[in-house]
Amino acid sequence: MPLAADAAVIGIGSTPYVRGSNKTEWQLANEAISAALNDAQVETSEVDGLLRSTYDHVDEAMVLRTFDFTLTHYGQVGYGGLGTPALLGHAAAAIAGGQADVVVCYRSLNGYSGTRYGRAERSLETTDQIIARGDRAPSGAFAAPYGLLAPGNVMAMWARRYQHEYGLTDEQLSTALGSIAVQQREYAQANPNAIMCGRPLTMDGYLGSRLISDPLRLNDYALESDGACALVVASAEIARTRERPVWISGSQQGLFRYAESVSIYGELRNGPRYRALGRRLFENAGLTPGDMSSALLYDATTVTALLALETYGFCPVGRAWSYVTEEGIGLDSPLPVNTNGGLLSEAYVHYANQLLEGVRQCRGTATTQVPDVRHVLCASGPTAVILTAADAL
Amino acid sequence: VIVIPEETPLTEPYWAAAKAGRLVVQECQECGRSWHPPQPSCPYCMSDNYLWRQVAPSGSVLSYTVVRQAAHAAVKESVPYIVALITVEPGITVICNILQADPADVRIGTEVELRLGRTPGGIELVEAFLVDLCDPWTRALEVTPLPGGWMPASVGPRSVRDDGLDLDLTTQRHSRRRPAFGSVGGA
DSSP, rough: OOOOOOOOEEEEOOOOBBBBOOOOHHHHHHHHHHHHHHHTOGGGOOOOEEEETTTTTHHHHHHHHHOOOOOOOEEOOOOOGGGTHHHHHHHHHHHHHHHSSEEEEEEETTTSSOOOSSSSSTTSOSSSSEEOOHHHHHTTTTTTGTOSSSSHHHHHHHHHHHHHTOOOOOOHHHHHHHHHHHHHHHHHHTTTTTTTTTOOOOOOHHHHSEETTTTTGGBBBBOOOEEEEEEEEHHHHHTSSSSSEEEEEEEEEOOOOTTTOSSSSSSTTSSEEEHHHHHHHHHHTTOOOGGEEEEOOSSBBBHHHHHHHHTTTSSOEEEEOHHHHTTTTSSSSSSSSSHHHHHHOEEEEETTTHHHHHHHHHTTSSSOOOOOOEEEEETTTTEEEEEGGEEEE | OOEOOOTTTTTHHHHHHHHHHEEEEETTTTTOOSSSOOOOOOTTOOOOOOOEEEESSEEEEEEEEEEOSSSSSTTTTOOEEEEEEEEETEEEEEEEEEOOOGGGGGGGGGGGEEEEEOOOOOOOOEEEEEEGOOEEEEEEEOOOOOOOGGETTTHHHHHHHHHHHHHHHHHHHHHHOGGGOSSSSSS
């Protein structure tokens, strides 16, 4: 199947990433969208599409107060960081379907000074009596009463299960996860926008960091940060007038039973249904995992990035741990991963900052640039987008 | 802080059975398969013809974590504590705490005994104990199944409560059983 692309990212923008923005998420969204429109060189009047996360507190009406868009298409993607890559997929679909020509996508999150994703207060009240609703884990009626409260607790159980399935010792698991955390921190040292720039991490430092939820340590977890990101997606006709459009050459918003963002009842993210979706993404794009120059793999914890290497076929099932231990994810490895430092060391804008890094890699403007980038995979669980550099289409 | 699971028209029979000391799951009357957590129809054949069936109160650890940093004020006094996924039957996984266990003794595959414990906050929760560490006193309190192990989906809390369980003993048991994990569901 030939590589097809109806839409391209023509602009990106973000706020600084900080711990303590002293701004509302509305203000942050405003800054990021302004920056993206400026980068895209599009006028407010040209924008006719708007996409956001269902988790975003900044809704369409708020955006339209400050930007006088006339929308013919708007929508939301669900399940937080799991859905974020689908912002670009939906934008491309809306454009291909003739519903819009220029689509703004955004995510704004005071994840440090506002709602902290490492804590349960976003889903549970802090009164003396808390009602746990629904059956989601964490925080639902069958989870919260047991103290299963944060996504990081669930991902810790994923890590334990992975360790057991493939017979890893505690040390092998720690070394594998630590190699991801340490390499991403190293990438962050070259990235002045990264919150962890200037704070390098050694393997000893990783192993010495405190356990949060066994077997995961402090440095296995994403940052809690404040910031916003935005992207402008345009039709091929408009994109061709830009110097370095980044084409959306494949996308998939995957979901199936028990595959919602943080689930405990289904298979691990390297299971057969996830892998089938991973294969389908590449088949539909006419590409293979080997065609990817780099990847941005959702790293709310190190273990989600680890599992994604298997979901998307970069290594055989059960081998990602030895792969990251032996080959690594650095610039000299077969597949540089999370080259900006990722959610672990740049910032946690619910993965939207990783979409921006994917665009930078395709443009050739990343702080740690992979040479001759052709295609970049941006993946979060079963949801993914393939970005393609202008000269690779 | 008390964490109260919401009871809905769908899940009310689960909690009613829990109040009577039983762990129940839905079982499809068309294809015979069971599932948890509760949902409106069978995930395998989509039939909504189900009954609630008691499961044997034992299982093995599918995965677990020792929570060492509290993610909510409700568990600030409880850390460290063990949250585990327990496979009670093929395809049936329940979340619970493993109580009175040294984390070093917990492994994936470890066999546990389950019981429904009443927290000081009045909530009936699944509690797991390592089999090897169960004392005879604990074993003597294993729940008594309903005749045939069945109850209809429409059964309410009153009718499943008449099971001869000594409520005084229940209270006593839980004052002994839950001290290590008092504040989730605790007063």
